[in-house]
Amino acid sequence: MSGTELLQAIVDGVLTGGVYALMAAGLTLIFGVMDIINIAQGVMVVLGAYLSYELSVHLGIGLLPGLLITVPAMFLLGVALEFCFMRRLREQDRTGMSILVTFAVAILIEGILSAIYGVDYVQLHASYVDQSVYVLGFYLPYIYLIGFGLAVLLMAGLYWMLYRTKFGRGVRASLQNRTAADLIGVNVSRTRTISVGIGVAVTAVGGMVFGATNAFNPNSGYDLISRLLAIVILGGMGSIAGAMAAAILLLVINDVVAVWWSPTWAPLVYFVALVIVLSIRPQGLFGSSAIRAQ
């Protein structure tokens, strides 16, 4: 393996890692605020990809303008899920039950997608998807740059929202102690609903980039959710900064191993990294409190 190949793999890892970071940030936000593990996050990314596909193929709306439609659509889906299912779970065994409920939702979405699209693989196309730009000796596909740029932009937005707005203070308060947040006048239930909406809405962007960089079919969600779960556990569940760091770390490992050894084994190394880290530090890299380590 030459040095250039290694560098290229690292650059690719960072760029794709940005997009995974965005999807994982949604997952970890939902967990942090509601103690709910959204197993359907993976299939929702695929659903987002199919929405973009539908808009670009049948309505001629480009991938980027299409986000103006798909992001609100996925936000509404998240709100509906929270309203219909998540808030009905009992507090004491909410996390365990949430895994089952969201798994059922995942199966349902996968079923609907396979009823409509079958098992054939499709991929999103646009002029900027198939072209690359040559920068400092690297070929960078435009879509990687666009995806990374969008991810950075949205995560900056997410950070701004969480740390600079009143709503964000409410979210962080309900994350730390929901009873206390309730007592000081945070509308915890509304905060939760909107947080889940945001956590799901990011899958529209993730789905567009994922669908443009990978061929996908309704089953692709399983592969995605396993990666996203690995990322949020490694980052420490509920930690958004941790999810970002872990996403980039794991994707870089993945891409370097793919170049250096074999692409088929790359994901294995990444899960092995997860298992090793958990054996040493069960709360994940950035998991702070003992409660989150439970």
Next chain:
Amino acid sequence: MSVGVRRASALAAIAVALIVFALFPVVFTDPQTTSIAVFTLIFMVSTCAWNIFSGYSGYLALGHAVFFGCGGYAVALAARDWHVPGGWAVFALLPFGGLVAALIAIPVGVIALRVRRHTFVVVTIAIFFIFQLAAFNFAFTGGTSGILLPLAPFSAANYNQPFYYVALVILVLTVALSWAVRRSRFGLQLLAIRDDEDRARGLGVKTWWVKLAAFVISAFPVGMVGGLYFYFLGQIFPQFAFDPLFDISLALMAFLGGIGTLLGPLLGALVLEALQQWLTQHFSGTGTYLIAYGVLFLAVILLLPRGVVPTITELLAKRRARTAGAPEAAAEAPAHSGVAGVAP
């Protein structure tokens, strides 16, 4: 009802159930029906075994397809490499499949049980995907083309019967195991972990060992029926051996019937697997079947979150309390959420 009468009626119910199960393929000889019955028994064993760990300890494991697949591969590879002829000899390999699954459960359990509750669930899912990936990529598993198992030389008309009776024997043994665990000191320790792990540890339960032992025990029968399942199908592929739907099906079946009870998971598997096989036989296309399954799953969790058996037990206990009016009967009505402690 006195204890003696109750015990006698329980024994009678077991005898009736055994006779019904034993006579089923004699009465219904249609191969389509008996094949549904074989799949149903296999899932009853798997759910019952899953419940020994997840139901009693409260730790939701969503990676038991690892043991199902490993049992299947162990039997397939053993039959191929040791040149085992098709027929009854392959059934003799099933305990080997169970053993391999149990051995694999040791390192898996050691890793996964380092974390608690929901991180545990996620770790079992992650480990499941490691195995799925390995099965696709290792050379000895035959990759996506899979491995052929020896052809069973049973006549076409009665092909399913040997599989049915072997599955029934494994089922009886697994239920007996689950019952024995439930009644033992070990079972009480598991239930204590489910109710309050820290307190159980404070009271001297070696929680880590108890959890690991239950995890390994629950892997064994799943590995055995994994071998049986793929011998029945004649071939093993990674996508069937390590199927995420298998993981979630066990949880759904146990939840429907009543997780943590002895009978609940059996009832849930009996109803759901039979229904699922019937749906796949009557509706082509995976879409419809997945939609039906997803909707049913949501309905069960939201409408009957504690399962059929605990709900019925509670209703019966309430009615008995009302008719008798005796204080000791009223005390029988389970007031706390962990109904499993009082269900049959």
